[in-house]
Amino acid sequence: MADLSRFDANAVGNPNNNIFGLPFTEEDARLVLLPVPWEVTVSYKAGTARAPEHLFRSSLQIDLFDPDIHDGWKQGFFMREPDRKILLKSDYLRKEAELYINYISQGENIDKNKFMCKTLKEVNEGSIFLNRWVYEQTSEMLAAGKLVGVIGGDHSCPLGFLKALAEKHETFGVLQIDAHCDLRDSYEGFTHSHASIMHNALREIPQVTRLVHVGVRDYSDGEFNFIKESGDRVQVFFDKDIRERTYEGETWKKIVEDIIDRLPQKVYLSFDIDGLDPKLCPNTGTPVQGGFETEQVFYLIKLLLKSGRTLIGFDLCEVGISSNEWDENVGARVLFKLCHFMVSSNPA
Secondary structure, X not given: OOOOOOOOOOOOOOOOOOHXXXXXXXXXOOEEXXXXXXXXXXXXXXXXXXXXXXXXXXXXXXXXXXXXXXXXXXXXXXXXXXXXXXXXXXXXXXXXXXXXXXXXXXXXXXXXXXXXXXXXHHHHXXXXXXXXXXXXXXXXXXXXXXXXXXXXXXXXXXXXXXXXXXXXXXXXXXXXXXXXXXXXXXXXXXXXXXOOHHHHHHHHOOOEEEEEEEXXXXXXXXXXXXXXXXOOOEEEEEHHHHHHHHHOOOOHHHHHHHHHHOOOOEEEEEEEHHHEOOOOOOOOOOOOOOOEOHHHHHHHHHHHHHOOOEEEEEEEEOOOOOOOOHHHHHHHHHHHHHHHHHHHHOOO
């Protein structure tokens, strides 16, 4: 472990250290964060590919004291440097995807345009490449005995990580905090779209026995029908229903207990930042009115861990980039709490 005898936890974050200004190497750290600078299939606002590096800078402003999990950071958090080759590939394919999206938005038939057919093929192949890369990176970390979190990028990023976890755990559930279901078979022709991540997980990873969405408030007819036809594998706590239950006198604690009751013993947390009220994430890719305060989500996770369930991994995706660094500031503070929850759930 790192020598913390000369580390001042009350000092300003040192940019020469790692995430949150912590003096850990990857070897020393118990929890390793994989940045995934990828946003090829975003359908509205871009910028999230550069979120990991912005989150890193904002993390230096965070005080290390956590009243819920005191000194959790001493177990070691480390973030790998964003892979520039992945970022450059994302930038190139994003430009290709934008041309394609603009073309189909005019109602054009891509079958009549060889260039657009080639573009769609390249984007889909790029997403397959990215999924394989994330799988390989996270498999390596898990094999080294690390706890792992993924930082997006858009919400398509964690599929490879879920596949890596499926080789380690026979069954597990996914708790998704999100304004969207992400249950489309494909979106705009992209088979691994940010809007298809959970559809792909359910289709490709049988070890995911239960998916519980919380906070959803923007979804399609097709997704609604998919949920109804899924049996009990997909459970959704819509934002509208949550609010109406509170209007009629139910407590957030009671609703949280209902959410947790739907989850199995092992849980993966997928946190799309747009699950929050957009005042906290105005520059996320697809903001939607409504949503949670951060403390509501933290309370949900606290009770999840108190129930005895184990957090086996997490992702934080769709953090936007803003001129005043507000989105990155909120995102970094959410990330800090997720790291603490992760080590707390997995006692050394």
